[in-house]
Amino acid sequence: GDSVTQMEGPVTLSEEAFLTINCTYTATGYPSLFWYVQYPGEGLQLLLKATKADDKGSNKGFEATYRKETTSFHLEKGSVQVSDSAVYFCALSRGAQKLVFGQGTRLTINP
Amino acid sequence: DSGVTQTPKHLITATGQRVTLRCSPRSGDLSVYWYQQSLDQGLQFLIQYYNGEERAKGNILERFSAQQFPDLHSELNLSSLELGDSALYFCASSVGDRGTSETQYFGPGTRLLVL
Numbered sequence: 001g002d003s004v005t006q007m008e009g010p011v012t013l014s015e016e017a018f019l020t021i022n023c024t025y026t027a028t029g030y031p032s033l034f035w036y037v038q039y040p041g042e043g044l045q046l047l048l049k050a051t052k053a054d055d056k057g058s059n060k061g062f063e064a065t066y067r068k069e070t071t072s073f074h075l076e077k078g079s080v081q082v083s084d085s086a087v088y089f090c091a092l093s094r095g096a097q098k099l100v101f102g103q104g105t106r107l108t109i110n111p
Numbered sequence: 112d113s114g115v116t117q118t119p120k121h122l123i124t125a126t127g128q129r130v131t132l133r134c135s136p137r138s139g140d141l142s143v144y145w146y147q148q149s150l151d152q153g154l155q156f157l158i159q160y161y162n163g164e165e166r167a168k169g170n171i172l173e174r175f176s177a178q179q180f181p182d183l184h185s186e187l188n189l190s191s192l193e194l195g196d197s198a199l200y201f202c203a204s205s206v207g208d209r210g211t212s213e214t215q216y217f218g219p220g221t222r223l224l225v226l
Binding site for chain 2: 098102
């Protein structure tokens with residue numbers, strides 16, 4: 001079945017550092033790929049998504065590119081802020097079906 | 112604010128008890144999904160409803176059941192509760208069109224603690 005693997009956390013960075021959180025998936029065909037973010041004490045918010053190969057999703061300075069050849073969807077941000085501290089989830093789905101999530105990566109940004 | 116509401120926000124109960132979690136989807140969304148988030152299992156899909164009918168089932172225990180009502184709100188019923196059922200339960204909604212790539216919007220969750 002479909003699966004998603006994220007880089008192990010937790011990740012701790014200083015403010016203004018470059019961020020990469022790795023995500024790879026196993027799936028047949030062309031699922032849609034998502035990054036969700038969970039701030040402390042809150043629900044999941046969609047951060048960005050991509051629906052086909054080579055699509056780039058972007059939002060709030062975060063970017064991720066759907067790479068079919070490497071089955072990856074790595075999350076990047078050029079300069080992180082303290083307010084980016086949260087848990088980040090990579091996920092995939094097909095049409096209006098369930099989301100399959102990675103295990104989540106806890107990110108802490110120190111001032 | 113995603114537009115998805117869940118009640119209650121917190122629930123504390125005892126083993127063996129039964130609880131009901133409620134979810135109202137975003138206006139216009141026909142599909143409701145339930146997920147369980149626990150420390151050891153991560154985020155797991157439980158069940159999906161579309162316009163009142165069950166559409167897909169995931170890792171949902173037999174002690175758990177759900178339904179979607181004509182007004183499209185959904186309830187997740189958890190019975191014979193065990194300590195291991197303590198978790199954060201999320202509801203999400205989407206339009207439900209199988210032919211498109213859809214975004215699911217999540218509610219704030221219900222935190223269940225079984226003592």
